[in-house]
Amino acid sequence: MPATKFTPSIASRPVYGGLKSHGAVPALMLANGPGGEALLELIKADPSVLPHTYMIYIPEGCDLGRSLEACGPASFFEAASYASILPRFRKLLADAGMNTRLYLAGTEGLIGQATSEALAAGMLLEAIDAEHRGSVARRMQCVHCKGITENVTTDPFTCSHCGLTLFVRDHYSRRHAAFQGVCVDAETPGEIPPRQEIKA
């Protein structure tokens, strides 16, 4: 699957520059689903990124773990979800040095959450490479109950926490790594527009 292309219409949405090798410096690589392909392409383009790399892969149905491990990073770890690798990722960031590079590939939700984690640890944005691969599903924050609903593919959608029907706003928060969802029938309760698929 090639890198996901967005229409440039959403001003607040980050633009992901793609993965480019920064050479044989210590690196953390984190990918989910088809994002594994972006890592494989990066390694193929410059195998020198590998010897000092700690790689984490979340398959989410893609079977790329074995090929990634076979490349021979310094360390490889596969896990079921971002939530389950978060303590490990935080420890890796805490132990990282100023020359550490972060390579992120996969869904926008993964890139956004890992980026904000790395920034909080003191990493600079310019030390982070990201490439969006896979679904255009959005990670949404309900502005009313503040709950996060993952993998939203329709507009409007139902908040998985408070049950309100939420309109998908084109307003991305880097801090929350999520788009904003606002109650769609606040003025006229029950009057809900038909659901549409989110295409970008």
Added chain:
Amino acid sequence: MSTEMLRVTEIEALSPLVKRFRFEHPRGAKLPLFSGGAHVVVEMPDGDVLRRNAYSLISDPQDGSGYEIAVRREDGGRGGSRFMHACVRQGDMLRISAPLNLFSLDMRARKHVLIAGGIGITPILAQMRQLLRMQGRFEVHYAARARSEAAGLRLLPRLPHIHAHISDEGNRIDLGAILDRQPIGTHVYTCGPEGLITAVAQCAERLGWPRGSLHSEVFLAPPPGRSFEVTLARSGRTITVGPHQSLLEALEEAQVEIDWSCRGGACGRCETEVVSCHGRIEHHDHWLSEDEHSSQAKIMPCVSRFRGKELIINR
């Protein structure tokens, strides 16, 4: 720019070439607080010449009872530091600008590494005092040729994370050792000679550091040069810039209104458009980009000069 007449309340020799000056409000009023790395501009009425030099504040940013600066006597300079050393006495009144910071700490940092060379210790002193108050995580590395020249030594507390590197004693600063293995979230602040700032940048790049974690400040004294003429497009007047005068000073002498702040090629406030240039602008600033320098479409009057037939600026 807001200024205030302040009284010189203390003068102390920190080394044979460096003196510390303390300024206080004549009626004991509190002065505005500042942040580590800030500077003030001191006005020096020296005969019929009014000099203005920027000096970094070295006192505690949270202490409004006075401002302190340290001045190194530059015998080859244009006379500002000589005036401070030879003519200023305790009790004198001098006009001092409000503090302005072009070299502040990045508060997102998890750790701060402060590197100073020679008199470049001055802004680092105030940054250090701010970090001590904040209980921030930091290191200071102060490089000097000889202990007798290291004016900052007396102002640095004896703490395990404050290091003096005296090259005469075989303890030359080792930037590789300082920068290697620093944790993420480290920001580096360098003040000192250009060579030190370049060396830190090159070392950091070699180690793979992101550029945004590096901060530096060089204040330039306006370099002297040959006398030159400048035509002012708005009035059609032509003024002469003397060999020991900056273009900014010549404009001020000619009563041309011009905004300024650092007077050292760093802040960008006095940036001036060039209408026509037959010759070569000698750019000395750190403000304009290389492309802007080569296009000769802008000039920083505080430090840059001109050599050639004709220079017309939009003033």
